[in-house]
Amino acid sequence: HDLSWISKIQVNHPAVLRRAEQIQARRTVKKEWQAAWLLKAVTFIDLTTLSGDDTSSNIQRLCYKAKYPIREDLLKALNMHDKGITTAAVCVYPARVCDAVKALKAAGCNIPVASVATGFPAGQTHLKTRLEEIRLAVEDGATEIDVVINRSLVLTGQWEALYDEIRQFRKACGEAHLKTILATGELGSLTNVYKASMIAMMAGSDFIKTSTGKETVNATFPVAIVMLRAIRDFFWKTGNKIGFKPAGGIRSAKDSLAWLSLVKEELGDEWLKPELFRIGASTLLSDIERQIYHHVTGRYAAYHDLPMS
Amino acid sequence: MRTGVIGLILPPTFSFLEMMWRICPALAVGCTVVALVPPASPTPLLLAQLSGELGPFPGVLNVISGPASLVPILASQPGIQKVAFCGALEEGRALRRSLAGECAELGLALGTESLLLLTDTADIDSAVEGVVDAAWSDRGPGGLRLLIQESVWDEAMRRLQERMGRLRSGRGLDGAVDMGARGAAACDLVQRFVCEAQSQGAQVFQAGDVPSERPFCPPTLVSNLPPASPCAQVEVPWPVVVASPFRTAKEALLVANGTPRGGSASVWSERLGQALELGYGLQVGTVWINAHGLRDPSVPTGGCKESGCSWHGGPDGLYEYLRPSGTPAQLSCLSKNLNYDTFGLAVPSTLPAGPEIGPSPAPPYGLFVGGRFQAPGARSSRPIRDSSGNLHGYVAEGGAKDIRGAVEAAHQAFPGWAGQSPGARAALLWALAAALERRKSTLASRLERQGAELKAAEAEVELSARRLRAWGARVQAQGHTLQVAGLRGPVLRLREPLGVLAVVCPDEWPLLAFVSLLAPALAYGNTVVMVPSAACPLLALEVCQDMATVFPAGLANVVTGDRDHLTRCLALHQDVQAMWYFGSAQGSQFVEWASAGNLKPVWASRGCPRAWDQEAEGAGPELGLRAARTKALWLPMGD
Numbered sequence: 001h002d003l004s005w006i007s008k009i010q011v012n013h014p015a016v017l018r019r020a021e022q023i024q025a026r027r028t029v030k031k032e033w034q035a036a037w038l039l040k041a042v043t044f045i046d047l048t049t050l051s052g053d054d055t056s057s058n059i060q061r062l063c064y065k066a067k068y069p070i071r072e073d074l075l076k077a078l079n080m081h082d083k084g085i086t087t088a089a090v091c092v093y094p095a096r097v098c099d100a101v102k103a104l105k106a107a108g109c110n111i112p113v114a115s116v117a118t119g120f121p122a123g124q125t126h127l128k129t130r131l132e133e134i135r136l137a138v139e140d141g142a143t144e145i146d147v148v149i150n151r152s153l154v155l156t157g158q159w160e161a162l163y164d165e166i167r168q169f170r171k172a173c174g175e176a177h178l179k180t181i182l183a184t185g186e187l188g189s190l191t192n193v194y195k196a197s198m199i200a201m202m203a204g205s206d207f208i209k210t211s212t213g214k215e216t217v218n219a220t221f222p223v224a225i226v227m228l229r230a231i232r233d234f235f236w237k238t239g240n241k242i243g244f245k246p247a248g249g250i251r252s253a254k255d256s257l258a259w260l261s262l263v264k265e266e267l268g269d270e271w272l273k274p275e276l277f278r279i280g281a282s283t284l285l286s287d288i289e290r291q292i293y294h295h296v297t298g299r300y301a302a303y304h305d306l307p308m309s
Numbered sequence: 310m311r312t313g314v315i316g317l318i319l320p321p322t323f324s325f326l327e328m329m330w331r332i333c334p335a336l337a338v339g340c341t342v343v344a345l346v347p348p349a350s351p352t353p354l355l356l357a358q359l360s361g362e363l364g365p366f367p368g369v370l371n372v373i374s375g376p377a378s379l380v381p382i383l384a385s386q387p388g389i390q391k392v393a394f395c396g397a398l399e400e401g402r403a404l405r406r407s408l409a410g411e412c413a414e415l416g417l418a419l420g421t422e423s424l425l426l427l428t429d430t431a432d433i434d435s436a437v438e439g440v441v442d443a444a445w446s447d448r449g450p451g452g453l454r455l456l457i458q459e460s461v462w463d464e465a466m467r468r469l470q471e472r473m474g475r476l477r478s479g480r481g482l483d484g485a486v487d488m489g490a491r492g493a494a495a496c497d498l499v500q501r502f503v504c505e506a507q508s509q510g511a512q513v514f515q516a517g518d519v520p521s522e523r524p525f526c527p528p529t530l531v532s533n534l535p536p537a538s539p540c541a542q543v544e545v546p547w548p549v550v551v552a553s554p555f556r557t558a559k560e561a562l563l564v565a566n567g568t569p570r571g572g573s574a575s576v577w578s579e580r581l582g583q584a585l586e587l588g589y590g591l592q593v594g595t596v597w598i599n600a601h602g603l604r605d606p607s608v609p610t611g612g613c614k615e616s617g618c619s620w621h622g623g624p625d626g627l628y629e630y631l632r633p634s635g636t637p638a639q640l641s642c643l644s645k646n647l648n649y650d651t652f653g654l655a656v657p658s659t660l661p662a663g664p665e666i667g668p669s670p671a672p673p674y675g676l677f678v679g680g681r682f683q684a685p686g687a688r689s690s691r692p693i694r695d696s697s698g699n700l701h702g703y704v705a706e707g708g709a710k711d712i713r714g715a716v717e718a719a720h721q722a723f724p725g726w727a728g729q730s731p732g733a734r735a736a737l738l739w740a741l742a743a744a745l746e747r748r749k750s751t752l753a754s755r756l757e758r759q760g761a762e763l764k765a766a767e768a769e770v771e772l773s774a775r776r777l778r779a780w781g782a783r784v785q786a787q788g789h790t791l792q793v794a795g796l797r798g799p800v801l802r803l804r805e806p807l808g809v810l811a812v813v814c815p816d817e818w819p820l821l822a823f824v825s826l827l828a829p830a831l832a833y834g835n836t837v838v839m840v841p842s843a844a845c846p847l848l849a850l851e852v853c854q855d856m857a858t859v860f861p862a863g864l865a866n867v868v869t870g871d872r873d874h875l876t877r878c879l880a881l882h883q884d885v886q887a888m889w890y891f892g893s894a895q896g897s898q899f900v901e902w903a904s905a906g907n908l909k910p911v912w913a914s915r916g917c918p919r920a921w922d923q924e925a926e927g928a929g930p931e932l933g934l935r936a937a938r939t940k941a942l943w944l945p946m947g948d
Contacts (some may be wrong), residue, residue, distance in 0.1 A: 189557065
């Protein structure tokens with residue numbers, strides 16, 4: 001790893017804000033192309049439930065919805081019922097990983113279970129317990145781990161220490177896929193976001209993720225632009241493709257299309273695969289289903305027309 | 310038009326330059342000056358001697374050398390039209406209280422502390438030189454609060470301590486020293502401050518080549534002083550620097566604006582966007598970007614909050630010694646037996662005069678607070694009578710709790726309103742003007758019931774709408790550039806909103822005066838709490854019905870009730886940034902006395918009526934000057 005990669009970087013806030021506004025205005029998709037893009041967006045969703053009141057019953061419901069995200073007859077109408085459209089993963093708290101694995105096996109589906117770990121969402125616990133959380137989640141059957149970085153290291157400029165911590169998370173994950181959550185709402189400036197992204201990628205993350213979904217400001221276009229530029233710079237320097245996941249605050253189908261076009265513009269079509277792009281969302285799926293219902297039938301669905309997740 | 314005789318009071322440790330910057334503009338504009346200087350300095354006496362030799366006007370500059378006890382005597386002399394006081398906070402407060410009601414105006418320039426904000430993208434060595442200029446040299450007037458971003462804390466402290474080791478202190482006229490001494494009293498103050506800071510857990514570092522005799526105190530760096538400790542609340546004495554960390558730029562602004570002092574500050578950052586954001590966000594009178602302590606006579610220097618609101622230098626410095634032509638000089642309204650503790654404290658209760666005859670009028674108006682009409686806390690209302698003695702309507706009886714709610718609502722609306730572009734504010738004022746015109750017949754009929762003729766009433770309504778439009782159009786864009794000799798780069802003179810403005814409207818011209826005061830206050834980005842005309846508040850409340858739909862909530866709040874009681878609540882409120890009072894002479898005296906609490910700028914009419922329909926008095930540039938405050942932003946350039 002080479003700290004000189006981050007020492008000279010400058011990010012200009014007003015210019016990034018202007019680019020973020022442009023993206024939302026200039027690339028709109030309509031009609032059957034919109035339906036196609038929405039189905040593609042479904043395959044990127046990490047269907048998430050991270051509440052204090054999760055129990056095995058709502059986890060089971062979630063896992064079934066992950067296997068059948070869109071109603072059968074709507075998919076048949078679009079001739080997509082045999083393409084194996086499922087969400088990309090299911091994301092839960094470590095204590096619920098067993099329930100999720102069981103429910104997915106019962107449904108006969110091999111979607112990976114992602115678990116959050118390392119003192120989610122604030123990350124203010126001892127390193128020992130944080131690493132232990134990761135190991136336990138992997139033992140329970142999670143094949144993807146979403147870890148949270150230590151924001152105080154970023155705010156005090158201790159980049160070496162941050163690198164070492166993330167390397168330890170990487171080792172604790174073993175074979176599991178590591179997503180590093182940067183909690184960009186708490187990092188203070190876009191330059192810090194870029195530097196933290198670079199450090200996370202150098203330390204071996206498979207994905208970098210914008211936020212936990214529990215901060216005051218979650219995934220916004222300006223931080224996404226900075227992170228995508230960091231991913232591209234890392235690819236140019238090393239040849240490794242690291243994935244990107246925005247999470248928190250993405251609720252409408254229109255937003256998800258804007259995110260897809262952002263990734264397409266900044267990184268290209270190769271990143272528009274579930275292996276390199278995920279969207280962390282829970283209510284997004286129902287809004288996409290409504291849009292698909294409208295596209296197929298021409299009518300707006302009522303709340304009870306579509307199955308709950 | 311020039312003011313007249315100026316009384317100038319200088320603090321015990323003043324510099325020759327400061328004195329010249331106060332005397333010269335006054336003389337240039339045509340005023341004559343009487344200066345009171347501490348007895349230990351002969352320089353002003355020499356200056357006065359030189360001025361006396363100059364020409365056929367003896368007595369243009371007069372200097373009295375005397376102790377501080379002469380201050381109130383000088384200030385209350387009948388011939389003096391303005392007192393310019395420069396010195397310590399508590400003395401300024403005491404002077405403000407004692408001059409309430411006297412015919413002299415008061416300009417205060419208090420406090421000597423400044424602020425230095427060091428971000429992680431700064432050139433740290435240059436910032437350390439800025440600290441030396443600010444606190445450990447003879448150029449700096451006082452101590453320094455140093456805010457350092459946490460990620461560069463260790464580097465900055467190390468460089469500071471290294472630099473302190475090379476400072477030399479000695480007799481001021483010795484050509485090889487950095488700093489001199491400022492007297493035994495200053496030295497004692499520093500000793501006390503350092504001892505207290507240590508007892509509260511701070512770390513104190515002192516260094517430098519300093520003689521160990523009495524009046525010399527070494528450069529001092531205090532760190533780890535918790536912000537809640539009593540030591541951190543008082544002003545930092547010279548030559549002490551108190552250093553504290555911050556995490557992000559947003560936190561830096563909160564910490565920096567979290568003191569009552571608002572003199573001058575510098576921002577050290579190599580990133581333009583961040584430097585400008587911090588510069589605009591700091592509530593101080595002067596901001597230097599990547600520099601500290603630059604001064605020039607053509608740039609206004611002053612402060613806000615408890616640093617007093619008088620200016621020297623630049624156009625604002627000249628306005629200090631001028632008053633609008635055509636307006637009469639201030640009259641004294643001093644009444645020696647005004648009891649400040651009981652003025653406006655209790656609301657006189659009004660019993661109904663007799664059984665009500667005639668049809669009952671509409672239900673009582675509430676208070677207009679937070680964008681809607683609310684019932685007052687006291688749940689009572691007062692009757693308003695028209696010119697023939699019949700009942701015109703009922704309005705709410707507002708009290709202290711309602712004032713508190715109104716000021717809170719105004720504060721909530723302030724950031725959004727101040728952040729709007731001038732064009733957006735102008736659009737809202739024009740919308741209100743259009744609404745006023747649609748309501749012309751109702752307003753005119755109410756004015757008629759108050760005794761105006763129909764034609765005059767309609768003309769008043771039209772003039773009000775015109776004034777709203779005029780102020781909307783007059784709203785200045787952000788800042789204009791000053792030319793400063795000797796600096797490469799612009800200096801911006803920004804006009805910023807004051808904050809929450811409390812306005813007590815006069816009894817006459819119930820509609821026109823209300824609108825003439827509301828329009829400039831809003832146009833410059835302030836939010837207002839208004840007490841409308843006591844004789845007929847119904848006109849103002851009619852306008853509120855339109856404001857409820859046109860304006861965002863909390864922008865303008867109108868509280869009716871007993872005028873003296875509401876004046877007392879507003880004048881004593883610590884979170885009202887300025888006050889305009891157009892009521893009685895006694896009320897004016899109280900308002901001036903009470904403003905000493907948070908040293909808010911006050912404009913009081915002292916009981917003199919004002920011709921609101923004349924352009925000069927009702928819509929003149931004086932209103933625009935008083936509705937905003939200036940900030941000088943220095944941007945040295947070069948790479």
